[in-house]
Amino acid sequence: MFDTILIANRGEIACRVIETARAMGVRTVAVYSDADAGAKHVQMADRAVHIGGAAPSESYLRGDVIVAAARATGAQAIHPGYGFLSENPDFVAAVEAAGLTFIGPSARAIRAMGLKDAAKALMEKAGVPVVPGYHGENQDPEFLARQAGEIGYPVLIKAVAGGGGKGMRLVERAGDFADALVSAQGEARTAFGNPAVLIEKYVSKPRHIELQVFGDGERAVHLFERDCSLQRRHQKVIEEAPAPGMTAEMRAAMGEAAVRAAEAIGYRGAGTIEFIVDASEGLRPDRFWFMEMNTRLQVEHPVSEAITGVDLVEWQLRVAAGEALPKTQEQLAITGHAFEARLYAEDVPKGFLPATGRLTHLTFPEGVRADSGVRAGDTISPWYDPMIAKVIVHGPTRAVALKRLARALAETRVGGTVTNLAFLGALAGHEGFARGDVDTGLIARDLDQLVVPPAPRPLHLVAAAMAGAGVAEPAESAGFSLWAPLRRTITLNWQDETVNAVLMAEEENRQRWEVAERTLVAERAGRQWRIDGEPMPATARAGNHVTVFDDYGLEFTLVNPLERAAGRSGDGNLIEAPMPGLVKSVHATVGQSVSEGDRLAVLEAMKMEHALLAERDGVVAEVLVSAGSQVEAGAALVRLEAEET
Numbered sequence: 001m002f003d004t005i006l007i008a009n010r011g012e013i014a015c016r017v018i019e020t021a022r023a024m025g026v027r028t029v030a031v032y033s034d035a036d037a038g039a040k041h042v043q044m045a046d047r048a049v050h051i052g053g054a055a056p057s058e059s060y061l062r063g064d065v066i067v068a069a070a071r072a073t074g075a076q077a078i079h080p081g082y083g084f085l086s087e088n089p090d091f092v093a094a095v096e097a098a099g100l101t102f103i104g105p106s107a108r109a110i111r112a113m114g115l116k117d118a119a120k121a122l123m124e125k126a127g128v129p130v131v132p133g134y135h136g137e138n139q140d141p142e143f144l145a146r147q148a149g150e151i152g153y154p155v156l157i158k159a160v161a162g163g164g165g166k167g168m169r170l171v172e173r174a175g176d177f178a179d180a181l182v183s184a185q186g187e188a189r190t191a192f193g194n195p196a197v198l199i200e201k202y203v204s205k206p207r208h209i210e211l212q213v214f215g216d217g218e219r220a221v222h223l224f225e226r227d228c229s230l231q232r233r234h235q236k237v238i239e240e241a242p243a244p245g246m247t248a249e250m251r252a253a254m255g256e257a258a259v260r261a262a263e264a265i266g267y268r269g270a271g272t273i274e275f276i277v278d279a280s281e282g283l284r285p286d287r288f289w290f291m292e293m294n295t296r297l298q299v300e301h302p303v304s305e306a307i308t309g310v311d312l313v314e315w316q317l318r319v320a321a322g323e324a325l326p327k328t329q330e331q332l333a334i335t336g337h338a339f340e341a342r343l344y345a346e347d348v349p350k351g352f353l354p355a356t357g358r359l360t361h362l363t364f365p366e367g368v369r370a371d372s373g374v375r376a377g378d379t380i381s382p383w384y385d386p387m388i389a390k391v392i393v394h395g396p397t398r399a400v401a402l403k404r405l406a407r408a409l410a411e412t413r414v415g416g417t418v419t420n421l422a423f424l425g426a427l428a429g430h431e432g433f434a435r436g437d438v439d440t441g442l443i444a445r446d447l448d449q450l451v452v453p454p455a456p457r458p459l460h461l462v463a464a465a466m467a468g469a470g471v472a473e474p475a476e477s478a479g480f481s482l483w484a485p486l487r488r489t490i491t492l493n494w495q496d497e498t499v500n501a502v503l504m505a506e507e508e509n510r511q512r513w514e515v516a517e518r519t520l521v522a523e524r525a526g527r528q529w530r531i532d533g534e535p536m537p538a539t540a541r542a543g544n545h546v547t548v549f550d551d552y553g554l555e556f557t558l559v560n561p562l563e564r565a566a567g568r569s570g571d572g573n574l575i576e577a578p579m580p581g582l583v584k585s586v587h588a589t590v591g592q593s594v595s596e597g598d599r600l601a602v603l604e605a606m607k608m609e610h611a612l613l614a615e616r617d618g619v620v621a622e623v624l625v626s627a628g629s630q631v632e633a634g635a636a637l638v639r640l641e642a643e644e645t
Helices: 011-023 040-044 063-073 089-097 107-114 116-125 141-151 174-192 248-264 301-308 312-320 398-411 421-428 431-435 458-469 561-566
Strands: 004-007 027-033 047-052 077-079 155-163 166-171 197-201 206-216 220-232 235-241 268-278 288-294 337-344 361-363 369-372 387-395 413-415 486-494 497-507 510-515 518-525 528-531 539-542 545-548 554-558 574-576 581-586 599-605 608-613 618-623 636-640
Touching: 004 011, 004 063, 011 027, 011 040, 011 312, 011 369, 011 387, 027 040, 027 063, 047 063, 063 077, 063 089, 077 312, 089 107, 107 116, 116 155, 116 197, 116 248, 116 288, 141 174, 141 197, 155 174, 166 174, 174 197, 206 248, 206 312, 220 248, 220 301, 235 301, 235 398, 235 421, 248 268, 248 288, 268 312, 301 312, 301 337, 301 369, 301 387, 337 398, 337 421, 387 398, 398 421, 398 431, 413 539, 413 545, 458 486, 458 497, 458 510, 458 518, 458 528, 458 539, 458 545, 458 554, 581 636, 599 636
Parallel strands: 004 027, 004 077, 027 047
Antiparallel strands: 155 166, 155 197, 206 220, 206 268, 220 235, 235 337, 268 288, 337 387, 361 413, 369 387, 486 497, 486 554, 497 510, 510 518, 518 528, 539 545, 545 554, 574 636, 581 599, 599 608, 618 636
């Protein structure tokens, strides 16, 4: 076994690898960028090496610097985590050329699965079912249109080097094919530097079921399936294992296909074979097809660990160190059911806009596995994925596990930034999902009922105001107060709306509040406040931010009345950056006439592109940035001429 390994990653996966390595007695070396100098994974590791600037291209994607750090610290192996360089065959080659071990598959295996079209041709030869479609090299538009017609509409256009839904278009009619092809190729060229696409049959009720595989370079086993059908824009939201409705016959067929796929390329380490399943007539062994292979550990690997009792990172280290597979297929079995929910800093009512901010509070309920790369006090950076944690639960049955997930989400407390916690809670309570009636279109179909903007009750407003006024602390910690009758107004901001809460303190343990045209009485018995008879929700204050821990967390801002006049008029003249990021492109020019909804600029932040649109018809007066500029949240980008009155 290795004495020391370097982890070429950050965030929750780096912390996850460190935990297992520490349990195995293996020393760890973390790498970090300027933005991550105080990060959790840096603190956890035995040693840490600075590798460059905040942008991934200046740090976590610099393979030469990472290899040099491994050699300088005496590491014998490099664990890539997932993302960044984890599926880069040139990085694998560089690691091995330096005399180090790459904890993962060979460069040859990664290359074999790196392009979707070549991978599907390889899988066909190995006897693995693939989706009907065209995976060849001919990219002539007329030829591709003919292929689509032969496959039969609807079809999917997919980038051969794609991932994350980029370079993908659904085409339902022949007349729409040409425009969709141009759009998909353009996005693929921007995202991957490769405009080539393939054409596939579109499955009407698709489920995304994937098999966790593990190989030692010669033979492989599977650790059963995960259902990842709850997706939004091809991004997974909640994963579970095993798949609901799975039959023994279907599991055996998919498992055998997954093992054939892994053994066909001499796979070593942890990997995932992703299948698309036609669930229109239930789960049938003749209705699943290979989509792609992820030649790395997956974000959702904890649910497989939960149902099998296997530590996949431990297996990775042992096999990379030269050991044989720790278990045979016959020794692996499923116990119970598990769910994983991905908790992100994002503004769901505003279209799942990624959010930044300092985490003022972060706790998870007891008995819940929470894989996280951040702590209270850490900042969600605009440079990286805004994941806060993965919340993982296990139970003896699917129904019990789902109840535990719902409770875990309700009891998770996050302060300092908006999150998707309420959205995850709505999914956990979705009737169709509870029945196991899932497919990849569920979220899109029911988005309106899943994304209901939170509406704070008067109870919440009073709790926030009490925290803001500092009158909610126990008497012994609140300091001296003269509890004479007084009247004081606390001004709160809730999602750009201003609310006044008027305090009329009657005595030390009794307060009257006027808010939202109601009068509420807060009374304290011992250390517990009650507001109109209801227990006061827990709160946390940091600076001028107050979080009320109810309904998955409600974020308020305390407003200084003297500063309120400094706000903008909101007349639509100024287009501002909604978050820190890189100006990817500017589409506006001075003097240009624009219409409401026209794209004026594109901002890249948190690995996503965000189009900034004109809020009204008008004429561009000023363009205040250029492509390549790094801007802060609220920075002015484009100004329109004032409307005539």
